[in-house]
Amino acid sequence: MQARRVAVIGTGYVGLTTGACLAALGHRVVCADADAGKVERLRRAEVDIMEPRLPELVEEGLAAGRLTFVQDTPAAVREAEIVFLCLPTPMGSGGAADLAAVEAVADEIRAVLPHGCAVVNKSTVPVGTSERVAALLGRPDVSVVSNPEFLREGRAVQDFMHPDRLVVGSADEDAARLVADLYAGLDAPTLLMDAAGAELTKYAANFFLAMKLSFANNLATLCEALGADIDDVTRGIGHDPRIGGAFLQPGPGWGGSCLPKDTHALLTVCEQAGVDFPLLRATIETNLKHQQTLVERVVAGCGQPDGSLRGVRLALFGLTFKAGTSDLRDSPALAVARALRERGAELYAYDPALSETRPDLSDLLTLTATPEEAAGGAAACLVLTEWPHFHDLDWEAVAGRLASPVVHDFRNFLDAERLRRAGLTCRAVGRPVAVAAG
Structure with a gap:
């Protein structure tokens, strides 16, 4: 070379x-x-x-x-x-x-x-x-x-x-x-290849990944309605080499610095070229609808009779768009947080990558120094980023701080049985609810 x-x-x-x-x-x-x-x-x-x-x-x-x-x-x-x-x-x-x-x-x-x-x-x-x-x-x-x-x-x-x-x-x-x-x-x-092919390859790759994530999230909703476990289903289809297991993990919607802007940019390219691409539109719409579904789940569990979350304190574990980065750009965690805040929720959040004060988040939530501090008096805890730290957390201590023993694992990341033994009810995405041990 x-x-x-x-x-x-x-x-x-x-x-x-x-x-x-x-x-x-x-x-x-x-x-x-x-x-x-x-x-x-x-x-x-x-x-x-x-x-x-x-x-x-x-x-x-x-x-x-x-x-x-x-x-x-x-x-x-x-x-x-x-x-x-x-x-x-x-x-x-x-x-x-x-x-x-x-x-x-x-x-x-x-x-x-x-x-x-x-x-x-x-x-x-x-x-x-x-x-x-x-x-x-x-x-x-x-x-x-x-x-x-x-x-x-x-x-x-x-x-x-x-x-x-x-x-x-x-x-x-x-x-x-x-x-x-x-x-x-x-x-x-x-x-x-030619330049047009290379430019379109990047957009096509990110669109396909976003589509798989929207598919997984929609499939998880179907699993809940039918009593199936999303992990069993994605494992079953993921072994098919024509499908593969990557990007089939349900979560709080897809986001980050690339997928949202690139799918919308590709949609604009389609419109300028006069090409209708319904699958691309559905991928974007499904992502937004899925996040709203998760918000409604929280409201159903601890909201007011009028459907608001006025005066309800919630603990958020994780804000970055994925673990291993401090990047908040188009984070699905923040999208969910904003929807909860619009319903009137009081949000307290902990993220290991955000140790400093963030004035840009002050109108949305209060950052805390520890997960236990975020959990204090909360009606529910929402896990929004799959930080390894959360998997090994002292969940008994978290349970002791929560006003209601409910954890929404929107990353399907936690050991539900571990939480159940800690006295917590764990609600994941597309999985059966693990009710707190009596």
């Missing part, structure tokens, strides 16, 4: 993981970010992101001289052979992806890109963005490549170093191979 000079613009989950891992593979990487404070922290190997192995890779890259951090984006790309755009593409008006950050950086680097370099869209972007970036750059001597990421938060480094596939798309086959060669040595099939 030939070591390349690489620039990475943006140091979020994707950018920082990309930069640190490419440096670990032997490339010389300059990462640029507009946040001066973040750049200074990264120069000291201080990583704000909760991601296993990432701080160590940053420290090793800095020590080896293969990884540097700058605030000056044009300076970062002047000597680069390959420039990665790892920029936020949040949900914009009407659900479409907001490409403002990508367009702004393209404008900023246009004049300083070296002759013959490749600009790589690593961010999740709509089909046609490679052509759009090429037009914005106005540089026929510069190729634009789509190389979507398939990184899971909490496993980003693992996924980068051990990918199940590498997707690289461009109208310029030489540029596509140049980018693909960056990953030489990684044991994964490399799929070369």
Whole structure:
């Protein structure tokens, strides 16, 4: 593998993981970010992101001289052979992806890109963005490549170093191979295609995963109505290799930094292309309806006669969108919390990743230092994130603090028999209720 000079613009989950891992593979990487404070922290190997192995890779890259951090984006790309755009593409008006950050950086680097370099869209972007970036750059001597990421938060480094596939798309086959060669040595099939195919592959993958989760949640509701156990059913179908067992775990709905924005963005792409995709719409609608079903379950258990939760205290265990990350973006836990708050509930929450005060959550809930503190006087406890800490919790102590011995395990994560022996009634999703031991 030939070591390349690489620039990475943006140091979020994707950018920082990309930069640190490419440096670990032997490339010389300059990462640029507009946040001066973040750049200074990264120069000291201080990583704000909760991601296993990432701080160590940053420290090793800095020590080896293969990884540097700058605030000056044009300076970062002047000597680069390959420039990665790892920029936020949040949900914009009407659900479409907001490409403002990508367009702004393209404008900023246009004049300083070296002759013959490749600009790589690593961010999740709509089909046609490679052509759009090429037009914005106005540089026929510069190729634009789509190389979507398939990184899971909490496993980003693992996924980068051990990918199940590498997707690289461009109208310029030489540029596509140049980018693909960056990953030489990684044991994964490399799929070369055009840019449109690569861009759509990322959206299609996330839509399919969201669809499986919506299916599992809807199936769990059916299991409850029919007296079946969702674990038995998903285990039964998951052994079929045409289906597989991944993403069949029911929960409080799907969320996070990718699935909500990408499904809505794909829906916008469909509308612009004049293609009706009912399955995509149903996937989104099912997710919202499932969360409302869970809220109604809580209301039925401890709500007021008028259907409100006015004056009812509830304990929430977990707020991040999944365990192993401090990310709250489009967290299903927060979606459920907001729906409960709209009904008048008083929410007290504990999450091991949120040890500091969060002013952005102060209107919604009160953060506590311990789970027992959150449980104090609560009419019910809701487990919304599958932190391992909760599995091994002193549930007898929690039971002693709750005003009513009810736990809603919306992650199907807890040992229901363990809770039952602790004097708690455990209500999971799609499972029989485990009534407190008498």
